[in-house]
Amino acid sequence: MLKRLPGFFFALCAVAFLTLYTKTRNLPQPPIYRTPTNPRSSVLELLSTNFSELTSQISDSAIERSNGSCAEVNNIVFVKTHKTGSTTLASIIERFGYLRNLSFVLNPHSHILTSQLFHRKMAIKSPPPLDFKDGDAVTFNILTSHARYSRKEISQVIRPGAKYITIIRDPVANLESSFGYFQLAEKLGLTIYRRPFNMFLRRLDEFSQQTFFRRPYIRNGQMYDLGLNAKQQTNISYVLLKIEEFSKEFNLVLIQEYYDESLILLKNLLCWDFDDILYIPKGVRSKRLRYNYDKSFDQNIRQWSLADSILYDYFNKTLWRKIHALGDQFYRDLEIFRRKQKEVFRTCVDVGVIDTSDRREEKFVLVANASHFCQLLRLEDTHYWKILGQRQMIAALRRMNFTLNFK
Template sequence: MSQKKIFLVFVAISTVSFLLHHGGSWTMEAFHLGCPALCSHSSSSSGLKPKHTNILFLKTHKTASSTMQNLLFRFAERNKLTVGLPILACGHQFCYPRAFSDQFVHLRNLTPNIITNHMRFNRAELRRLMPNNTVYVTILREPSSMFESLFSYFNQHCQSFKRVPNGSLEAFLEDPWRYYRPDEKYSMYARNTLTFDLGGDKDRPSTDEVYARAFVAEVERVFSLVMIAEHFEESLVLLRHLLSWDLEDVLYLNHNMRTSASKDNVTNGLPTKIRAWNHLDARLYDHFNASLWRQLAVLGPACVAREVRLLRRAQERVIRSCFGGGLPQQRTAVQIKNKDLRPWKPSSKVDIVGYDLPVNVSRGGSGGGGGEAASELCLRLIMPEVQYTRVLQRSQVLR
């Protein structure tokens, strides 16, 4: 039985037991009894641990990291924090795929509280830039689904992919070395992308067991939390505990997603081939996926289940307020009228979906009577990363 199935069995048993002992109530009071570390942090005189505000989130590629970035941007704005952003010459990334340097940071005279735009990790440079108590967080995704996404998303940027006849993922995996060139500029999209983003050697041979073990151990030493995209909500539970945040701090909508027509099915033995080709990424994922479930087990199945349920309820309230009902309709870039809400498209062959605000919200209403502040929340909740980065760049210059 898998770790997740075992965990879910514990959740079911613990939840039934909890409800029997608390009369079936899912109140915040009962929640706090089960998770005492998660009470409100609104009063600095209450003796509760203050929210942690110095965070480096390594935004890895095609891992739900854009969703996390939006969450962190909103947290920074809400708490008037300084976000380390790329210089204009770097676009919305820190001159990726070059290794991160503080020379790539806009307004370098300001010490950042949060950094979350794409970079290639460089621990030495970041230590010089960030406060000493910075918490390091990143996110991983299962290698086979991630590689399919990379192959589709960067097909017109990565020469290793462009060489493949008919853009066939199957053909690439049949003989990767026929198409792959390790030293090309965007070759990191074609092999061990997670390893590269984390600062590792993407082309280290699979026979080098010493390197693989040492690299995993280094990531574990530096990063306080490695989230898992397939278990995003459970990862947010751990993040909230780690940073002593409130429920509102981890509300989210999914960002930077492809349409169904832009996706391929990964079947017929392709996952095995993908994991073999991306052996270091597979090693990282397997290690930190197991680590995530160990941490959740320590926290307690009933606690995790209650918090996920509360998170979903809170998100439903925000969505009702912003969009007047269920989840907002996802639209392709050409369907979104407001150019400030159109997601970036990597090529004409890939459709990325985003969101548009209802007319009553875009004109200053919230759909729920919250006024201008609620309208701004709704706008930020759906703003794509390129536009949001520019908004923060302008606001921090003015500040």
């Protein structure tokens, strides 16, 4: 558990808050509406309108569930992997935590916590928990930001009884997605070729020896996020041992190809409502960064990223064993959820309108005068990082009896 002197702790929070606020106060706000809103409205102002009403409804719902067969889970570790649909899942969990005043481990300077293995000392820089009191061990409810997995270190800063989850994807699709989203064709000088991804696949050994940003994600990138370095990834005995450990340490490994099915299992695990797992997809890659390639490379990719392939095959089978064990009720729940998802798109999304301000992504746009819940669904994890961080920092400064006057 983390402990430190209150004076140092709060002084650090104050500095972090001022850094974050200075950095983010002039950033453009998310394009939530198709029609423009007041340009001076902040994300916090936008979300504060119906917050009390929403949290009241949530509290009533949670009480009903706790009187049943399970209690709503509020302590969660989500190990965020790259190019697996993890940004959408992070925003689902962050929305849940935001509406329940839960506390997150955050980097005050970036929505990415770290590109290194997580260490408990990284939480020292986080805005403190909302319910922190002098002398308390510093522990949080939720971790969703990018950080490579270390169970021993993460467990020191997350409250007891947390559920651990992650999400993985077929290694072939994961590599193509990484190649496109990280714009490796440009970085590696492959744009001169008619089929850049094909050329990349022919020269995998060559590129794996080079040094460039995101290189760990061209081979066994998901195992890398789960804590294994390059040498460990090629030791298959060690890989199998780690997968056995993961099967005990993770309460659920979601599968990107079966996103909705995975979310139903998540709902059951965390004792959440259907509304808690509704989503508007995030990080949808631009069509210009999607690559056709010779499918005869598929087996080569699976052999190239063998650790990821073994990981995926194991937990894909595990997912379906869980589903089959639930029987017909699972499919009834899945049908209800998909109806609700269709309603989200009918009432929230301006179909046919796409925001392409980020050249890597195609973002959904909300209808004019979208509901507060639609606005929450649309927010990305970068927006939640900002509002959650500000909330925790403001709470810390108030405990120090600071008077804040924002203009």
